[in-house]
Amino acid sequence: MKRLSPKLTQTLAYIFIITSTLIVILPILGVLFLIIKRGLPAINWEFLTQMPKMGMKAGGIFPAIVGTFYLIIGTLIFSLPLGVLAAIYLVEYARENIFTRIIKLSIVNLAGIPSIVYGLFGLGLFVIFLHFGTSILAGSLTLAIMSIPVVVTATKEALESVPNSFREVSLSLGATKWQTIRHAVLPYALPGIITGTILSLSRAAGETAPILFTVAAFYLPRLPRSIFDQVMALPYHLYVISTQVPNMPLKLSYGTALVLLGLVLFLNLWAVIIRTHFRKKKKW
Amino acid sequence: MKKIKEFLVENSIRLSGVIIILIVILIFIFLFKNAIALFQNYSLKEFLTGKQWYPISEPPKFGIVPLLLGSLLVTVGASIISIPLGISCAVFISEIAPQFLKDTLKALIELLAAIPSVVLGFVGMVTLVPFIRSVFNLPTGLTALSGSIMLALMAMPTIVSIAEDALNAVPKAYKEGAYALGATKWQVIHRVILPAAFSGLVAAIMLGIGRVIGETMAVMMITGNAARIPHSFLEPVRTMTATIAAEMGETVRGDLHYFALFAIGLVLFLITFVINLIADIALNRSRR
């Protein structure tokens, strides 16, 4: 076969590349379109504020929404302070030695572990070993442990992006190390920390595997009364109604998917807004 | 007074560092301990090479091979689809697309990354699965193929964004040199840019594969749940992740089945560890 001309090769390559891009992009649009189109009809005030009825085939998803909110808050409480402080330790205090390098490596690896392994860990440690039972507490702790590597990494990067000159200047003016962190570093790392935390929360809100056996309830006819209670949650609810409820009206499933998707995208949107806003305001 | 406050704050910070270290160690130990417990009463060889996964038979059989092959099949399938498509898409965004399109495409890819896997699993279940069933005339559309397609979609954001970073990192000087010699854009792309970004592309692929192997919900909803050795893409399979999720509720703490699931968890952990390690090395190479 004769060698093709460079121009022709380029055209063929471009066709392949553009087609590939379309093959990637169209399903994304398709999925969004589908969920909105088929889910929107299900969204109304009753759907969002009522309990499920008739074995979940009718009624609303209110307890799942509430449950997801509780889990988000629980995850925030357990992951944010610890993650941020630990990152401050790693960046500002810890000395560079083999030990700290192993820690940093471990945290990066933790971020890559499949979420189901976290679920297994949560089941074994929180539900069973510590006797918390299937509860908001166990679920939040499991989700928090899953989120901590993300929070630590985001905080670490935010801290490292603050120019070193700020620290030097602050110290040379007689400030203590903590004063320097508090006044000359943290305020400028805050947008990155907030963005990273919101993103980690949005991921936690959408995850099913870690809550499968640590907190999720198939059907709870009442709202939780304490942190030792089980709770329904949006991702688990979607899973259950699509796989385990026979003759489930598709409209309600799409509606649940839409609510979950909406929540997650809403959180992500805030993270993006915060990130762009502060990037513009940056004066250095 | 100030001194006391300073002391408390600094030590809380150090304490947090220590707690994190303890958590990391705890996770490792917990996983190992419970996994190893299996092998006190069940042969390691049998676990790694056994072709039957029947946890409730008497005596139970915990051969991981069908699950491993299930994961492998789905991963390979997803890779065949997502790697060429993902890299091409990254090339398009990085080298060919005009600026306004770049931002839109990147936003869409980020959007895809944010969609929870259970949502994608659900959509795949109600659209893709019946489609595959009718196209191939199968008894059920819950197959490895359906899983591969869905997982390829889920791996896409990882592959595209890391590959795009790698392509952007190629120094301008390389490209300008090639253009100065009269090369066409495509020649520059495939002879200069792609090879130069190679390590970064490897990292992107590795991390995409890692994403696929670790996925649980979507596979549970789409690949069927037959813990048998698959013979083709058009059969239902069961992955390691789905096995843990599906059977977790049936175990009792301390029984063999419980430990066996941890053993699978350990295998998953080791696999993702190795993948992340390779990706890490590749990323470091690309940064030099």
Place this chain on the structure above:
Amino acid sequence: MVADSVKIKTEDLNIYFGNVQAVKNLNLEIFRNEILAIIGPANSGKTSFLRMLNRLNDLTPGFSYTGKIYLEGQEITAIPVEELRKRIGMVFALPVPLPVSVYDNIAYGPRMRGIRKKSQLDTIVESALKEAYLWDEVKDRLKDNAFLLSGGQQQRLCIARTLANQPEVILFDEPCSGLDPVSTAKVEETMLELKNKYTVVLVTNNTKQAARVSDRTAFFLMGELIEISSTSEIFTNPRDKRTEDYISGKFG
């Protein structure tokens, strides 16, 4: 000069960064209310020595040293480091304002030390800016972000920031390297005024600047103090050939 007017004294000071020795066996006295210039080519240990005085070298990994340094007869390791840094302030080579208002930049040091009353801070800010010859230019812009000032103004801001701490010694580390000639002249003018109240140590690559501004000059080469004497002596009649070669531009 009389012995009891010694402000800072070093004894057998050796500074190491990992395996590299940056300063060798330094014995040097700095007198009160003088401007001492330290000149020498790159990597001669000038900045390493300067950063010893306010213990900024502590921030560099791999740093270690032997020998002693005295401030007014007291070993600097016996002084709490935050107080040492209040008494010995530093102005860096590039202007480094904090991304806050002009006012907040100047008030930073005092606030860190616990001064909170607005009236007190207002007085401190105003007098510091006046001493740095910046007050007239920024008195209506105190709330503006410091990054909006010109390069020369930012550097004078950094001087004012140090002055707000009411130090005893001010260290200048090549303060004009990023500035245009007009701003440089203004900074040099400020330095000359400052010596009335403070002791000034100036590290500079610009020998002419040293000649313009300082009372005494020290010549460093490869980590060693080669020669130190009054500025007029060093520039007209240096004792060491290496000093003469450097000043006349034969190397450096």
